[in-house]
Amino acid sequence: MATVAPQTYYTAAEECYKLSREFQSAYNPLQTALLETSGMAGSCQAAKAWSTAYDERAGAFTTAATNFARALQHFGDILIASGYNWECSNYAANRDPNKGTGPACPRTIPSELPYGAGVVVGVASSRNNGPGLETEFPELYDRVVAKLAGDKVPDGDTDKLDRAAQAWTAFADNNTIFAAGPRLRVVAAGLGKFDAPDIPNLTGHLETLAKNADDIKLVADDLAKSTTSHHAAVVAVRADINTQVAATLVVASVVIAVTAVAIRNPRAATVEGPALDTAANAIAGAVGSFFTALAGIKFSTAALAVGALATITGLTILSIAGDSTFNANYKPPANAYDPDGPKAPGRPGEAEGFVPPKGGDRWVPNPSPKGPRFGWEDADGNVWVPTGQGSVAHGGPHWDVQGKDGSYDNIYPGGKRR
Template sequence: MTDTATIDVDPQVYYDATTALTNASMAFARAVDDRWSALADCEQMAGSYDDAKTWATDYDARANEAITTSRMLWEAAWSYCSLLGEMGYNHAMADWSSVIGNTAPQPAYPPLPNWLSITCRPDLPSAGGPGNGLVAEGLSGAVDLLDEIGVVIPDGDTGKLGNAARIWSEMTADQAVANFAAELNRIADMFATVTTPEAVFIDEDLRRMATAATEVAGQLGEIGTAVNEHLVSLQELRNQLKDQLIELGKEIGKEVLIGIGLSVITAGFGAALATARGAAAVKKFAGPIRALVVAFKSAKITKGVKTTHTPATHQPTLAELAALKPTKAPTKPTTAAPKKALTEDDHIAINSYTGMGYRNLNQALRNPLTDPDAYTQQRIDALNQALGKLPDHQGPVVRHTNLPEQELAKYQPGQTVLETGFTSTTKNPNGASALFEGGSNVEFQIISKTGKDVSGLSKSPEEMEVLFRSGTPFACTQRWTDPATGRTFIRLVEQ
């Protein structure tokens, strides 16, 4: 981590990144979601024979993996926009507050991204069809050609397959999709000269999203290719079947009109197949037709829809990043009147805690072997009561502290930790002071929901303290260690 004394930050970088990320994530979301209905219209396109159902099962899994991961990606990116804006504003406020008696206007709170209003979609309908082989009209006679062939003729819908292949390809080629990973990396590059403690992790988060975006775009393209290959193979098979049926007509001395539709073959053989000559011709051509169908299934359809890109592996990361968003739009720190008027006792309780009073109260609360004595409990209750009268501070805060390994072990991703004591944090992204930041082995990055801004009542207002009441639960979303400094970083979201 960079030493606090050399921090270089321009809040506008955060604001510009917020705008760029908002635009890119919304464009990506629209590029994918606006095509969902058209893809849904391609249901049952693969057909109903067993091999087609197997192919369709593969397709369904890959298609829904791509769509689901896309949704998680744009939700994570959109949520991160609010965090970037909040961080930039906190830096601007820290600069403004660093000037004692500052009479300049407070920094304006940046506009939040517009709500990403996109319908929550179900899984795409299955690509498997309900029929039983290709519909064949005019082939019934003394000998049933289809029975003689002995295999189900593929009944996929080439019209729907063509639409699906086109839609997946268009989605892949859409610049909002194709360039999303590059744009995420470009936004990460904007923080290259920012030396705040969180800058390296912003870079990491954005690049993790970029990696997921690369995987999503890659899989979208592979799905389109697989559908198109299946379509082309099916069209080739249909044309070969048409040629065989024309030859069959010649064999029985009848000129027939063969029609190859989207999922239907029609042949005007009529009663000609009921003759002995027709029956012999059917037996003669059944073998070659069967060979065509078997070759198609073994060479094309049985390989299914396989993709080398696996965006689903990034879903836990995307869910973790999306969870960092505030439950509602963060509000700027305020000095507005508290929810209830503070009494003199309330002022004393808060002011005392921000001096040296925190030691006795937290030692008593965090001691697992004994309960606080009556006097200490009275002070704890008084402080909790006073904090309950203050407005909530919502948004990111930071806490620097030193914890032994046994205490650190409690903070694991996916776990909820109950902080039995009062939890002191700061709105200043750089930490309450250089002394705290430089001498700590742990940095908590917390999303506050009900923390209280006590800076106006504190003995040390420059610390910009946000204080949480005793017994506040926090969900741990991420934990890592900086190999250069050995410091542990833990991300928490207040529950």
């Protein structure tokens, strides 16, 4: 007979939930940085080649990272359901007439998964940030560009490159990211000590999650190093241009900006063609060295795949106790009542025409596959899904009311409809 300890499943589930929360805390600053550093590489041909490889990997990374957090959360639900099923099975098998009431599910499941349908993924690091070189000396810019074989002076944004590099590094060096794989293997080992028939399947999924955690760490390291090297190359080429101009155009002054080098002519001096050509050759040489340096920045990892994570997120929660047992535990979270919180506008009331179920407030799954996952069930079985403060809250926070009959309505605080 199988040796089953339901608490072991619950303990494993809590570790998955905890790791998902900690992973999100580590990832969210990186996601913000990626959204705010678009176009950082500029638009010269060498930068475009780097950007193509970077965007492929960074875009796949954002998908993998959000899917990882979702898969962890959902797998926690799977473990809760598995433990609860065993607890119910043990209760049913107990023939003691004084065994008391049956067990209650220790947690509301399914959970509301992070990073829903509205999450932004994908990265676009290449953009035209300008000429890369500004000059008050007539013809100098054209002479430089003519020597670059149809390319342009680098126009990468050093501030954005630096911010992205620091964000990648902070994520890769985060203790949670470093330890995620080993932590999941410890959870798998703990479950593996028992001989219940569902254990091999569950530990197999935990090993898959651990492998994905390792891969996420490796790719983050790789992207951190590559972005840091790219930033250093842009800083170096602008410093080199400054040096070359100082040596060949002694009447000039140089200002190094975020996306360009500006060569000024403070005395309005006249510079003859040969001198301009010498300066142009020197600047083009510095740019050529940049092209060579950027071409040498290679990525050591491939783009992440997400198929295995999607499989875990798609696992069905099965209950031998029946859905009604789980539904009885749909208790609204505390922040669902906050009119200004992440689930704004909070709980609907009489002003909006909301009538709660007879048994009290129920926080139930959204019947629509789009939008937030949970909402308030009313007495007629309709689900009032709060939009929160995000982009879906057109016209302000409101409830997307999903009718039991498939109808749909937008209701705002006070009862206004749109």
